[in-house]
Amino acid sequence: MLRIRLIEEGIAAHYAEQQMRCPVHLCIGQEAVAAGVCDLLGRDDQALSTHRAHGHYLAKGGDLPAMLAEMHGKATGCASGMGGSMHLIDLAAGFLGAAPIVGSTIPIAVGVAFGAMLRGERRVVVAFFGEGATEEGAFHEALDFAALKKLPVLFVCENNLYSVYSPLSVRQSPARRVYRLAEARGIVSRRGDGNDAAEVHSLAGEALGVIRSGGGPALLEFDTYRWREHCGPNYDNNIGYRGEDEFLRWRALCPVERLRVRALADGAFDAEDEQRWTAEIQAEFAAALRFAKESDFPAPETMLASVYAERQSDEPTARHCKPRAA
């Protein structure tokens, strides 16, 4: 969690250099959800996310240098520079992809779980998304299908009160709660404090228990808050869509700080550990940033190279070549 925080802050610090020439949607303030959920996932489990994917990617074990290189548009990026910050992927880590059309990766995540089920593979697939995404029909269609087929999907909604600059009040009726929409399909659903890593962890543990024991999908709605602007490195509490006071209230609930205080009190780690980790993460970030900056841009001829997938084998259709009849 601290790692996500420090990396996001590192990105924010360097963004103004205009070397990361793509939109960035930082998750500072929301780290506990990514960290708390992914901590309970195995390598075989998989996740998909949205425009605000850095935390999920990192928590799921995504490669940091490849992420920064991607944001720099480099050939060494996790998507070879084709995608940028909004299109992260790390197959080895089970992070199957993030894409910025609101709501659209939710049914895709359900489909990944469905495909796995059809193939007889046992894994949980996590769909991370914001509360704005629950306004899209795609979310509802995805919930319905997951419930119908009892798929091993964990739906994780980070309700940060805003969709870009739009508050909940202009988008959802006051009576509406995301977790109740899932309940109406018979999906196990809970709402929790997304700024409390321990609570996230325990609710996710319960939900994964249900899913892994064949109980079908589950949904978790976490209340949380984005600290910085919707897109970009700055604070924007001054531009008018939300107040400084609201921000300060939420900052006081800093998920990183709360975990830290508790851990220090519990003796889970001490100030020295903390310093060491901070230094380690900062060094890791610095090295990754250097890697990103030093990497080459993709060569012009790569632009047209990966529009279509080509079959690997020389004999393009070998795999299916046994005709049934003579």
Add this chain to the structure above:
Amino acid sequence: MLRIRLIEEGIAAHYAEQQMRCPVHLCIGQEAVAAGVCDLLGRDDQALSTHRAHGHYLAKGGDLPAMLAEMHGKATGCASGMGGSMHLIDLAAGFLGAAPIVGSTIPIAVGVAFGAMLRGERRVVVAFFGEGATEEGAFHEALDFAALKKLPVLFVCENNLYSVYSPLSVRQSPARRVYRLAEARGIVSRRGDGNDAAEVHSLAGEALGVIRSGGGPALLEFDTYRWREHCGPNYDNNIGYRGEDEFLRWRALCPVERLRVRALADGAFDAEDEQRWTAEIQAEFAAALRFAKESDFPAPETMLASVYAERQSDEPTARHCKPRAA
């Protein structure tokens, strides 16, 4: 209700002549919903529907000869022959339109209510649809917006267990209930027996009470059953997707018969009234059918005539002609 039944039977009887050269989706078995709801609507109230619209159109006061002419592809049809059975409209009766893309008229109905609200007009708009339509994202998006703006919309779902030949079991999880999906948005919702006209009437009355007193939208889910094939005039219990026994169970719950028995017992009408009405309706149908058959087909040049609406006035932009600045 008897009128809808007899008219639908009339259509079924004549369909094999192949003069109605368009798909027809009969509502025989489901008449109580249309009749019970529309009985409580005023002329200013409006309704929209789906591919299975005959009953709603007629119950809302739609013109019968124009409907039959439309099904015959005639220029005198309610949509001038452009639409056919799946595109009924009668503006004078407040029947704003029906269209066969599943789910799509639901948000349009919400929009009609929204437009009326913006214009300061007081009216209820009813959206009729099947349970299949509740699987479309459009339904959920429409519910959300109606709840957000507290719009005077009555959502009426006729749950007839099937979408074409597909039973609920392959489409919705057993725990899912349409009316609970509305509740999760804080929308007043009830489920009732759609084959009991009195129950439909009383639930619709309650719901309209809530809506008319500014309580926002309401949803009613009615269990019912389509007797004939999904599309066309025949019975199809023999083709394999549902059993004769299921059909017979539902036929025993015939909404027309149940109302009749009760009314006869109550003395609301007697056998003589009934005979007279039947004769009247049959005469009305026969006259309308004659009108439809005798009407002219649209002239070829009409084909391209109504692609675009043209402003009525000679001065195409007169209405807006006052420039603010010199």
Add this chain to the structure above:
Amino acid sequence: MQRELKYFQAIHEATELCMAADPSVYVIGLGVTDPKGVFGTTLGLEQKFGERRVMDMPCAENGMTGVVLGSALAGMRPIMVHQRIDFALLAMEQIVNQAAKWHYMFGGRKSAPLVIRLLVGRGWGQGPQHSQSLHAWFAHVPGLRVVLPSTPQDAKGLLISSIEDDNPVIFIEHRWLHNISGPVPEGMYRAPLGQARVLRRGNDITIVALSHMALEAHRAAQTLAEEGIDAEVIDPRTIRPLDEDTILESVGRTGRLIVADTSWRHGGFAGEVVARVAEELGGQLKCRPRRIALPECPTPTSPALAAHFYPTAADIASAACEMVQGRKLRLAPASAGHLDVPDPSFAGPF
């Protein structure tokens, strides 16, 4: 003598063969398991392969396209079926933003092998919302392949190639082709994606015709032959990729071009073909190219208007005759019978 199958049977056979050969192939769509089996194309497949490989779905075209894409990412090879292109308009986001771009936008790390079968409705009052032929849209999108076979043999060979392809393939079937018959080889064979088929050789004029219009063009060519005009008929079979070479070679030889499309003229795919020829063969044409396509209105439902809406072999033949011989063609009056049915076996409405 070669075995004959109907087009719908060819689709069925291709599906069955691919399912037998590869356990990752599965079929999903509204009604694929029902007693009609999508005009017979999926009939009996559930019985043969089981409900985990052939399945109905909720009425949720957009979300289910996402699901199908996700399953492809997980290693399956889905075949999704929509009974009308019009319904698939709900799924354009998933098809065009996601499926078409998945391989590219992640730098080629993951392919999305999936086939979406889209049917074009026609006749018996299908009307404005059940009859659109929007192949031109898909053809415009890099990352998709767009296939529209016109013969049973190609329906089978191209469907097999589509299922085996590692990319999202839009496979378009015109409803009025389902019941045509033609020779269909047994067993597995592939028609290449990106290679046109010359349906008839000729030297006076080239008629490039898509989907059902290939049939009309073939009929027109027969009429033209009687008038001493030797027409070449080309079915591009795929319009992304488009086999430009075959078309250019032909027009280079005949010097004349008609393009017949099942959709509207304005902004339609016929324009692409005309443009390619103009760009490559510019001054070499003997006369101006022509397009035969739908008039610029939604499909009217009344059967009285359908006759004026859909162009036929006669329209193609007249245009060709004017272009080659500079004269109006005198055609025998069209055979009696309704113009809103494909063949006498059709009893409406779908």
Add this chain to the structure above:
Amino acid sequence: MQRELKYFQAIHEATELCMAADPSVYVIGLGVTDPKGVFGTTLGLEQKFGERRVMDMPCAENGMTGVVLGSALAGMRPIMVHQRIDFALLAMEQIVNQAAKWHYMFGGRKSAPLVIRLLVGRGWGQGPQHSQSLHAWFAHVPGLRVVLPSTPQDAKGLLISSIEDDNPVIFIEHRWLHNISGPVPEGMYRAPLGQARVLRRGNDITIVALSHMALEAHRAAQTLAEEGIDAEVIDPRTIRPLDEDTILESVGRTGRLIVADTSWRHGGFAGEVVARVAEELGGQLKCRPRRIALPECPTPTSPALAAHFYPTAADIASAACEMVQGRKLRLAPASAGHLDVPDPSFAGPF
């Protein structure tokens, strides 16, 4: 001297004037009331007209398009805004099946006056899902009007005409046009839907250029003038309806045609223009027509590739020079600076 406004201000002014003139006009869309006001185009409108006439909405593009259509049927004249065309892919069903056909499919009983403003993204890693330019799709659909102004004056005049029109109008704004300046008359005025604008008269070659490419074409024409080539630049302004006459008159005179489009070449609208010219002017061209359009891949995000992806004035000028003088054009090296920003005021990312 005429007043100058930026394109985004022209959009704003048109909206404001129409809202003041007609109480049934209202604005709805994600972010229309937020502090950015859709790149300034809706800024302050809520304050002026109130929250019942300018409003945000849920993130539900498909359903909300249905809502907007319904409100039009109830007598309102909505202006719906999507910050990217890519998001509107969710709404194709409502736009194309319902709104475009409503008037027709009910026999002309009810019109659906609505404007959908769609923005085309570009630059700063907008990437594959935030930069598509799918005007060709809409142009293919009878019942829609499709408008894509390239100057501030036309942005205002065409938006007013679009709002006053009784049909669904797709109004496309390229993000890189928002900050260009130009003369804009005060008060209400209308630019006709269906009439091209000749941006520059010339006699050697006709360049038909859409949306942002009109700007590039205009720059190209300046370069060409220095080379002794007199180019005519035509901005069709609307592509449904298309002002064929202006284009044909011009090409008839110059004998040469380039069409420059902001979208992909294959199946794009540029092909329609080339096809029309080929059909009408066939043998009269002095050389083969050319299209300048996007290469056949999704938009790559890396700025290193953007330079190769988007064609520029230089590409147009070189093509024209080859066509008119048969020689390669020697261009001064492109001005320094990044190729992923429209002008120096742009600081990314949107």
